[in-house]
Amino acid sequence: MKLPDAFLANMKELLGDEYGAFLASYAEKPERGLRVNTLKIAPEDYRELSPWPLTPVPWEAAGYVGAAEGRHPHHLAGLFYIQEPSAMAAAGTLDPKPHERVLDLSAAPGGKATALAARMENTGFFVANEIVPARARTLLSNVERMGIRNAVVVSEDPRRLLDHFGPYFDRVLVDAPCSGEGMFRREPEGIALWNGKTNEACAQRQSRILDTAAGLVRGGGRLLYSTCTFSPLENEEAAAGFLARHSDFVLEPIAPLPGFSEGLLPGTVRIWPHKAPGEGHFMARFRKKGEEASRLPELALDAAPKPLREFAEGFFTASEEGPVLPLKESCFVPPEGCPRLSGLRVLRCGLALGEVRGKHFVPHHAMAMALLKGDARRELALAADDPRLLAYLRGETVPGAPDRGWGVVLVDGYPVGLMRESEGIYKNGLPKGLRLY
Numbered sequence: 263m264k265l266p267d268a269f270l271a272n273m274k275e276l277l278g279d280e281y282g283a284f285l286a287s288y289a290e291k292p293e294r295g296l297r298v299n300t301l302k303i304a305p306e307d308y309r310e311l312s313p314w315p316l317t318p319v320p321w322e323a324a325g326y327v328g329a330a331e332g333r334h335p336h337h338l339a340g341l342f343y344i345q346e347p348s349a350m351a352a353a354g355t356l357d358p359k360p361h362e363r364v365l366d367l368s369a370a371p372g373g374k375a376t377a378l379a380a381r382m383e384n385t386g387f388f389v390a391n392e393i394v395p396a397r398a399r400t401l402l403s404n405v406e407r408m409g410i411r412n413a414v415v416v417s418e419d420p421r422r423l424l425d426h427f428g429p430y431f432d433r434v435l436v437d438a439p440c441s442g443e444g445m446f447r448r449e450p451e452g453i454a455l456w457n458g459k460t461n462e463a464c465a466q467r468q469s470r471i472l473d474t475a476a477g478l479v480r481g482g483g484r485l486l487y488s489t490c491t492f493s494p495l496e497n498e499e500a501a502a503g504f505l506a507r508h509s510d511f512v513l514e515p516i517a518p519l520p521g522f523s524e525g526l527l528p529g530t531v532r533i534w535p536h537k538a539p540g541e542g543h544f545m546a547r548f549r550k551k552g553e554e555a556s557r558l559p560e561l562a563l564d565a566a567p568k569p570l571r572e573f574a575e576g577f578f579t580a581s582e583e584g585p586v587l588p589l590k591e592s593c594f595v596p597p598e599g600c601p602r603l604s605g606l607r608v609l610r611c612g613l614a615l616g617e618v619r620g621k622h623f624v625p626h627h628a629m630a631m632a633l634l635k636g637d638a639r640r641e642l643a644l645a646a647d648d649p650r651l652l653a654y655l656r657g658e659t660v661p662g663a664p665d666r667g668w669g670v671v672l673v674d675g676y677p678v679g680l681m682r683e684s685e686g687i688y689k690n691g692l693p694k695g696l697r698l699y
């Protein structure tokens with residue numbers, strides 16, 4: 263791997279005596295990891311189920327170092343998210359709580375967003391935003407795979423979110439677009455995009471995003487800034503510049519956990535590839551002074567339409583008849599206290615239940631992914647290595663019972679998609695884009 267001379271000179275100046283150890287880390291394999299989805303399974307239970315050896319990550323209770331496969335049925339069932347271990351540090355550092363209002367301003371593909379949502383335990387109001395529409399669609403599919411019910415997925419410029427929400431959120435994450443120096447070992451193709459001017463250009467964009475994010479935090483709320491790069495310009499200097507421009511924020515020092523190194527600005531954190539099991543990260547946490555908070559009108563909901571009520575009666579073991587958000591033929595259950603979102607590019611508002619088609623209701627894959635074993639009346643329970651499961655994941659039909667109606671396919675006890683029993687076969691309900699070929 264040929265690293266740019268100017269990058270190496272910067273690192274030598276930054277690291278001094280540690281430079282040799284840092285450089286030697288490039289001869290090692292990149293760290294890989296998975297974070298267990300606590301919305302579905304406890305970390306220790308997944309460790310038992312996992313086909314891969316897993317070693318705990320020091321700073322994240324649900325995080326493990328290990329090389330998981332994205333095509334494995336457990337991944338498709340949303341039991342874990344494949345995430346580089348140092349990226350796992352952000353969610354615990356921002357530490358969102360159930361029932362809070364939380365915003366991830368630059369969320370795709372969703373590693374940190376899905377971890378924040380897991381900590382909210384499907385309560386409260388979570389906004390996952392991604393400015394690039396194609397990346398926002400990937401974010402949505404990860405939010406669905408992980409069975410998250412309380413997320414609004416939007417694709418907006420952060421300034422439009424500021425106009426809409428104002429100081430609304432208890433916690434905001436800015437996992438900023440950066441020069442990605444910490445990704446060089448894992449994604450060497452990124453090296454060619456780096457030049458001596460990259461850090462400055464990124465720092466300017468980061469300042470703009472942070473200034474916008476400041477206005478979205480309510481008084482008393484928290485803002486976490488993170489990057490996967492090493493440049494002080496994009497890290498400590500960005501954090502210090504933010505504090506200088508925003509006297510209504512103070513730095514809230516991050517507790518030093520094993521594997522965390524203090525940044526050049528006291529109270530900030532770095533994770534170094536030569537000192538900890540991770541590719542590299544920076545984090546600075548701020549708290550907003552005062553009590554200012556915006557109040558927004560809540561979204562109006564309707565009673566569930568008849569086809570949905572009839573479907574629910576036959577499908578769920580215990581159905582709750584709550585109000586829904588009808589959008590054209592589709593029905594959603596929005597997050598707790600969801601405000602009106604008109605004018606925003608919303609890809610998803612809470613949990614997609616499905617679509618009314620004439621007298622019938624067709625359930626959505628996302629709804630199945632948000633279920634646990636026992637929630638649906640009809641379940642086809644298969645082991646991860648059952649050939650019928652692989653046939654199902656390829657989009658094929660599977661021999662079934664003579665019953666009629668929708669149900670859920672489980673892998674090792676966890677929903678992986680919908681099926682419809684009909685005249686002795688299970689028809690496949692897995693969306694085409696998610697099938698394995």
Ligand SMILES: C[S@@+](CC[C@H](N)C(=O)[O-])C[C@H]1O[C@@H](n2cnc3c(N)ncnc32)[C@H](O)[C@@H]1O
Nearest residue numbers: 368369370371372373374393394437438439471
């Ligand atoms: C480091 S990545 C986010 C990774 C994500 N948080 C995760 O954990 O999976 C930064 C994201 O910022 C987005 N981005 C680019 N320009 C932006 C802007 N001006 N404002 C907000 N986000 C931006 C990029 O498209 C990219 O998806």
